[in-house]
Amino acid sequence: MRWLADTLTVVGDQRSEKEATGRLSLDSRESQSEGREAPPQSNDAPMHPRLRLHQAFHSSYLPTDRNVIVYLPPGYDESPERTYPVLYLHDGQNLFDGRTSFVPGRTWQVLDHADAAIEAGEVDPLVIVGIYNTGDRRLAEYTHEYNWQMGGGDADSYGKLITQELMPWIAGQYRVRRDRESVGLGGSSLGALVSLYLGLRYPALFGKLALLSPSVWWNHKSILGYLNEHAPQVWERSKIWLDVGDHEGQKTLRDVEHLARRLKANGWKPGETFHFEKVDGGTHDEASWATRVRPMLRFLFPGSVR
Amino acid sequence: MTEILWNTNSPHSPLRDHKLVELRLVDLGGKEEHRYLLREIHAAWSASAQQIEWKGFEDRMYLDEREAEQSFASRRAFIANAGFPFATSLN
Numbered sequence: 001m002r003w004l005a006d007t008l009t010v011v012g013d014q015r016s017e018k019e020a021t022g023r024l025s026l027d028s029r030e031s032q033s034e035g036r037e038a039p040p041q042s043n044d045a046p047m048h049p050r051l052r053l054h055q056a057f058h059s060s061y062l063p064t065d066r067n068v069i070v071y072l073p074p075g076y077d078e079s080p081e082r083t084y085p086v087l088y089l090h091d092g093q094n095l096f097d098g099r100t101s102f103v104p105g106r107t108w109q110v111l112d113h114a115d116a117a118i119e120a121g122e123v124d125p126l127v128i129v130g131i132y133n134t135g136d137r138r139l140a141e142y143t144h145e146y147n148w149q150m151g152g153g154d155a156d157s158y159g160k161l162i163t164q165e166l167m168p169w170i171a172g173q174y175r176v177r178r179d180r181e182s183v184g185l186g187g188s189s190l191g192a193l194v195s196l197y198l199g200l201r202y203p204a205l206f207g208k209l210a211l212l213s214p215s216v217w218w219n220h221k222s223i224l225g226y227l228n229e230h231a232p233q234v235w236e237r238s239k240i241w242l243d244v245g246d247h248e249g250q251k252t253l254r255d256v257e258h259l260a261r262r263l264k265a266n267g268w269k270p271g272e273t274f275h276f277e278k279v280d281g282g283t284h285d286e287a288s289w290a291t292r293v294r295p296m297l298r299f300l301f302p303g304s305v306r
Numbered sequence: 307m308t309e310i311l312w313n314t315n316s317p318h319s320p321l322r323d324h325k326l327v328e329l330r331l332v333d334l335g336g337k338e339e340h341r342y343l344l345r346e347i348h349a350a351w352s353a354s355a356q357q358i359e360w361k362g363f364e365d366r367m368y369l370d371e372r373e374a375e376q377s378f379a380s381r382r383a384f385i386a387n388a389g390f391p392f393a394t395s396l397n
Contacts, residue, residue: 098357098358099356104321105357247343249334250333250336
C-alpha cells in the first residue's frame with residue numbers, strides 16, 4: 001500500500017484504530033485488482049476531505065485484508081446528532097479515485113454523483129462504504145457457488161465479513177442507521193451478483209439492493225434458481241435497482257432481462273420495489289456505471305425534494 | 307473481449323505520462339441483422355487532473371463475426387507496434 005499511503009489521506013492513527021477495533025492491521029499491503037496491482041499514483045493530489053480511507057480491514061473469515069473507503073455526505077460533520085442511511089458497495093477501489101481504480105482514471109465517480117444528487121434534494125444524505133476487492137480473490141469472494149472450471153464459491157464467508165464484522169465496525173465509527181430500510185448493498189458485474197445473493201440470504205439486514213450489470217451467467221445462471229428458491233421465504237421484498245447496458249453484449253442483456261422477469265414473477269413490483277433500466281449505449285465498465293449512480297441513488301434513497 | 311494496451315512495459319511504474327488504448331469487441335446481437343461493435347478509446351495522463359483521463363471513443367460496426375474479430379486483431383497489432391507493448395485483458 002506504499003503508493004496509496006503516500007498519496008491519500010488516511011483516516012486516524014492506525015495504531016489507535018487497531019487497539020479500538022482489533023481488526024485493522026498495522027501491516028498494510030499493496031492493493032490488487034483482478035490479479036494486477038493497482039496503478040501507482042502521483043504524490044500530488046490529496047483525497048477529498050469527505051472520503052475516509054481505512055487500510056487493511058481484517059476478517060477472521062477470509063485470508064486477505066482489504067481497504068475500506070467511506071464517503072460522508074455534505075453536512076455530516078456539521079450535524080453531529082444526525083444519523084444516516086448507508087449503502088455498502090463492492091469494488092471500492094473503483095468507486096471514487098481514478099488513481100486506485102482497476103482501469104486507471106475510470107471510476108463510478110460516486111462522490112460527484114452522490115454530492116450532486118444530495119445537494120439537489122433528489123437523494124437522502126447517506127453514507128457510502130466502498131469495500132475494496134482483493135485482486136486474485138475477487139472472483140471467489142463474489143460468487144456464491146463453486147464452479148468446476150473457474151473455482152469461486154466464497155460468498156458466504158464474504159457475507160459474514162460484511163454482516164458480522166464490517167457493518168458493526170462501521171456503525172461504531174460512523175453515524176449510520178441499522179434498520180433494514182436504511183441499509184443497502186450493491187455492486188456491478190460479479191459485485192451485483194453477490195449483492196443479490198447476500199440480499200436474499202440476509203433479507204432482514206438489507207432493504208435496498210443496487211444491481212448494476214449483474215453477472216447472471218455465473219455457474220449456469222444458478223442465481224436464478226436461488227432466487228426462485230429463496231424469494232418465497234422473504235417476508236418483505238428489498239427495493240431493487242437493476243440495470244444493464246445494451247452495449248454489454250447480447251448474452252449479458254438477455255440474462256439480465258431474464259433476471260428482471262424472474263424478479264417480477266417473484267413479487268417485486270415495478271416502480272415500487274423494483275426498477276429495471278436498460279441503458280441506451282451502456283457498456284460493461286466503470287464509465288458507464290458512473291452514469292447510473294445518480295438514478296440508482298434516486299430510486300433507492302429518494303430525498304424529500306423531488 | 308476487451309483489452310487495454312499501455313505505452314509502457316512496466317505498468318506498475320507511476321502513471322505520469324502513460325497513455326492507454328482500450329479495444330473492445332461486443333456482440334450486440336440484433337433481431338434483423340446480427341451486429342458486432344468494435345470500440346476504441348484512448349486515454350492519457352492529465353497534468354491538471356493528476357490522473358489518467360479517458361477521451362471519446364470511436365466505433366466500427368460489423369455484420370460478420372469473423373470480419374469483426376479480424377479487425378480487432380489487426381487494430382490490436384497496429385496499436386501494439388505503435389508503442390503500446392503491454393496489454394491487460396479485462397475478460
